[in-house]
Amino acid sequence: MAVIKPFRAIRPNPDLAHLIAALPYDVMNTAEARKMTAGNPYSFLRIDRPEINFPDPIDPYQPQVYEKASTILQQMLADKQYIMDQKECLYIYRQIMDGRSQTGLVCCTSVDDYINDVIKKHEFTRPEKEIDRVNHVEALSAHTGPILQTYPDHEQIKAIIDHWIDTHAPVYQFTAYDVEQICWVIDQEEVIAQLKELFAAVPHLYIADGHHRSAAAQRVALKKRQENPNFTGDEEFNYFLSVLFPASELMIMPYNRVVQDLNGLSEQEFFARIRERFELDAAPTQPYQPEAPHTFGMYLGSTWYKLTAKPEIIPENDPVNRLDAAVLQNNLLEPVLGIADPRTDERIDFIGGIRGLTELERRVHTDMTVAFSLYPTAIEEVISVADAGMVMPPKSTWFEPKLLSGLFIHQI
Numbered sequence: 537m538a539v540i541k542p543f544r545a546i547r548p549n550p551d552l553a554h555l556i557a558a559l560p561y562d563v564m565n566t567a568e569a570r571k572m573t574a575g576n577p578y579s580f581l582r583i584d585r586p587e588i589n590f591p592d593p594i595d596p597y598q599p600q601v602y603e604k605a606s607t608i609l610q611q612m613l614a615d616k617q618y619i620m621d622q623k624e625c626l627y628i629y630r631q632i633m634d635g636r637s638q639t640g641l642v643c644c645t646s647v648d649d650y651i652n653d654v655i656k657k658h659e660f661t662r663p664e665k666e667i668d669r670v671n672h673v674e675a676l677s678a679h680t681g682p683i684l685q686t687y688p689d690h691e692q693i694k695a696i697i698d699h700w701i702d703t704h705a706p707v708y709q710f711t712a713y714d715v716e717q718i719c720w721v722i723d724q725e726e727v728i729a730q731l732k733e734l735f736a737a738v739p740h741l742y743i744a745d746g747h748h749r750s751a752a753a754q755r756v757a758l759k760k761r762q763e764n765p766n767f768t769g770d771e772e773f774n775y776f777l778s779v780l781f782p783a784s785e786l787m788i789m790p791y792n793r794v795v796q797d798l799n800g801l802s803e804q805e806f807f808a809r810i811r812e813r814f815e816l817d818a819a820p821t822q823p824y825q826p827e828a829p830h831t832f833g834m835y836l837g838s839t840w841y842k843l844t845a846k847p848e849i850i851p852e853n854d855p856v857n858r859l860d861a862a863v864l865q866n867n868l869l870e871p872v873l874g875i876a877d878p879r880t881d882e883r884i885d886f887i888g889g890i891r892g893l894t895e896l897e898r899r900v901h902t903d904m905t906v907a908f909s910l911y912p913t914a915i916e917e918v919i920s921v922a923d924a925g926m927v928m929p930p931k932s933t934w935f936e937p938k939l940l941s942g943l944f945i946h947q948i
Contacts, residue, residue: 537654537735537736537737537738537739538645538646538649538654538655538687538735538738538739538740538741539645539646539648539649539654539732539735539736540626540641540643540644540645540731540732540735540780541624541643541644541645541646541732541775542625542626542643542644542722542728542732543624543625543643543644543772543775543777543946544620544621544622544623544625544947545621545625545627545642545944545945545946546609546613546618546619546620546678546944546945546947547618547619547620547621547707547943547944547945548617548618548619548708548942548943549616549617549618549619550707550708552578552617553708553710553719553943554708554710554711554712555576555578555579556578556579556580556617556618556942557580557710557712557717557940557941557942557943558572558573558579558581558584558940558941559572559581559938559940559941560584560681560939560940560941561584561585561681561941562748563938564585566585566587569581569585569588570588573588578612578617580680580940580941580942582608583605583608583609583676583680583942584672584680584681584941586601586602586604586605586608587601589601589604589608590604596668597667597668597671599671599675602671602672602674602675602676603675605672605675605676606675606676606677609676609945618945620947621723623723624728625722625723625728626641626643626722626727626728626731627641627642627643627719627720627721627722627944628640628641628642628697628700628701628719628720628722629641629642629717629718629719629779629939629943629944630701630716630717630718630719631715631716631717631718631937631939632715632716632718633714633715633716633787633936633937636787637785638781638785638937639697639701639781639782639785640684640779640780640781640939641693641697641731641779641780642682642719642779642944643778643779643780644772644775644776644777644778644946645683645685645741645775645776645780646774646775647753647754647757647758647774647775647776648769648774649741650750650753650754650776651754653925654739654740654741655685655740655741655742655743655750656741656742656743656919656922656923657743657922657927658742658743658747658921658922658926658927658928659743659747659927659928660747660927661747661751662748665748666748666751666752666755667752668748668752669681669748669749669751669752670752670756672752673752673753673756674756677947677948678945678946678947678948679749679753679776679777679945679946679948680777680941680942680945681746681749681777681941682777682778682779682939682941682944683743683745683746683749683750683753683776683778683779684743684744684745684778684779684781684786684935684939685741685742685743685744685746685778685779685781686741686742686744686780686781686783686786686915687735687738687740687741687742687780687781687782687783688738688782688783689782689783689784690738690782692734693731693734693735693782696727696730696731696734700720700722700727701720704720704721705720706718706719706720707719707720707721708943712940713937713938713940715937717940717943719943735780740922740923741778741780742918742919742922743922744781744786744915744933744935745935745938745939749776750776753776754776756773756948757773757774757776760773760948761773761774771948772946772947773948775946776946777944777945777946779939783915783916783919784915786915786935787935787936788912788913788914788915788918788933788935789888789889789890789912789935790825790826790889790909790910790911790912790934791861791886791887791888791889791910791913791931791932791933791934792886792887792889792893792896792907792908792909792910793864793869793878793885793886793887793907793908793910793931794884794885794886794887794899794900794904794906794908795869795873795875795883795884795904795905795906795907795908796883796884796903796904797873797883797905798873798905798906799872799873799874803836803837806836806872809871809872810834810843810868810872813845813846813849813867813868814832814843814844814845814846814867814868815844815846816841816842816843817841817842817844818839818840818841818842819833819839819840819841819842821840822839822840823835823840823893823894823896823897823909824840824841824842824893824909825909826842826909826910826911827911828911829911830844830845830850830860830863830911831843831844831845831911832844832860832864832908832909832910832911833893833907833908833909833910834906834907834908834909835893835896835897835900835906835907835908835909836900836906836907843868845867849863849866849867850863855917855920855921855924855926856921856924856926856927856928856929859913859917859921859928859929859932860910860911860913861910861913861929861930861931861932862929864908864910865878865929868908869884873906878929878930878931879930885899885904886930886931887899888934888936889912889934889936890934890936893909896909912933912934913932913933918932918933
C-alpha cells in the first residue's frame with residue numbers, strides 16, 4: 537500500500553518562479569545548459585547543473601562543483617528568491633501542452649516502499665549516474681529533481697484534486713518551454729489526510745521517469761540510517777520528492793533510433809536481410825510515423841520505408857520482448873546491423889520523439905546512415921513490465937512534457 541507524505545517545500549518566490557524553473561538536468565549536456573542560462577542568473581540549472589558556474593573545461597563530478605550548488609541554494613534562500621513553507625503541505629502540479637493537460641500530486645514517497653517493491657521500477661540504472669545524484673543530494677541535503685510516478689486512475693483522488701483546483705487560486709502560473717505550468721498548495725490537514733488514506737489503498741506506484749534519482753535517494757537514506765542507528769523512519773531522508781499522475785493522463789512519445797552504417801552490407805543485401813523478418817514496403821507518407829504497434833518507419837538515402845514485423849517474431853506472452861523497441865533490437869539492430877548492446881555501442885544514437893522526424897532525416901544526411909521511427913510505448917505496457925518484475929529495453933519511453941526542476945525542493 538502506497539505511502540505519501542506532505543512536506544515543507546522549498547519553492548520559488550512567486551515573482552521569480554518563471555525564471556527559476558528549468559528542464560531536468562539529464563535532458564541536456566553542459567554546453568546546452570550554459571546556453572539556456574545565458575542572461576538568467578535565477579535559472580535552477582545553476583544548481584542542477586552546477587558545473588556551468590565554472591569556466592570550461594571542468595570535471596562536473598569534482599566536490600567543489602556540488603558544493604557550489606549548495607552555496608547557490610543557500611544564497612537564494614537568504615535573498616528570499618526561495619521560500620520554505622511553514623507547515624507540511626501537498627501540492628498540485630498541472631502541465632498543459634498542445635491543449636492536453638496532466639495533473640499530478642507533489643508529495644514525498646517512501647524509501648521503504650521503493651525497497652519493498654510497492655514502488656515498481658522498469659529500468660536498469662548506471663552506477664556512475666547514481667553516484668552523481670547521490671553526491672548532489674548529499675551536498676545540498678535536499679532532493680531537487682522530482683521523480684515522475686504513475687498510478688491506476690482513481691476517481692476519488694481525482695475528485696479531491698479537481699475540487700481543490702476549482703476552489704483555490706494557483707500559486708504559480710506561467711509558460712515555459714511551450715508548456716503552461718500551474719501549481720497549487722494543499723494546506724488543509726483534512727484534505728491531506730483524505731489523500732493519504734486513499735493512496736494507502738493503492739497497491740503500487742510506478743516510476744515512469746527518474747530511476748537514477750530514486751535509486752540515489754535510496755542510497756542516501758540507507759547511508760543515513762547507518763549513521764543514525766536510532767532512526768525512527770519519520771526522518772525526511774526516508775522519503776523522496778515525487779509527482780504522482782494518473783496513468784491515463786501521461787503521454788509517451790516515441791524514442792527513435794539512428795545507426796551509423798549498414799554493418800558492411802550493401803543496400804540490397806540490407807533489404808534482403810530485413811525481409812527475412814519484416815514486410816518491407818514504400819512508406820505511405822514522407823516522412824513516416826508508424827500508426828500501430830509492430831510497424832516501423834525506416835529512412836535510408838532520401839526515402840522512407842514501412843517495416844511490418846511478421847507475426848512469428850512477436851512473442852505475445854512476453855511483456856518485454858513483444859515491445860517494439862525489443863522487436864526492432866532483437867530482429868534487426870542486433871542480427872542485421874550488429875548492435876549487440878545498444879547501451880554501449882557508439883554506432884547507435886537515440887532521439888526523443890519531441891525532436892520530430894525531420895531530426896532523423898537531418899542525422900542521416902550528416903553523421904548517420906539509417907534511421908528508424910517507432911510507435912510510442914503505451915503506459916499499460918510499462919506497467920505490465922514493472923508488474924512482471926522485468927526491465928524495459930533501453931530508451932523505450934520518452935515522456936512529455938518534462939517535469940520542471942526547481943519548483944519544489946525537499947530538504948532532508
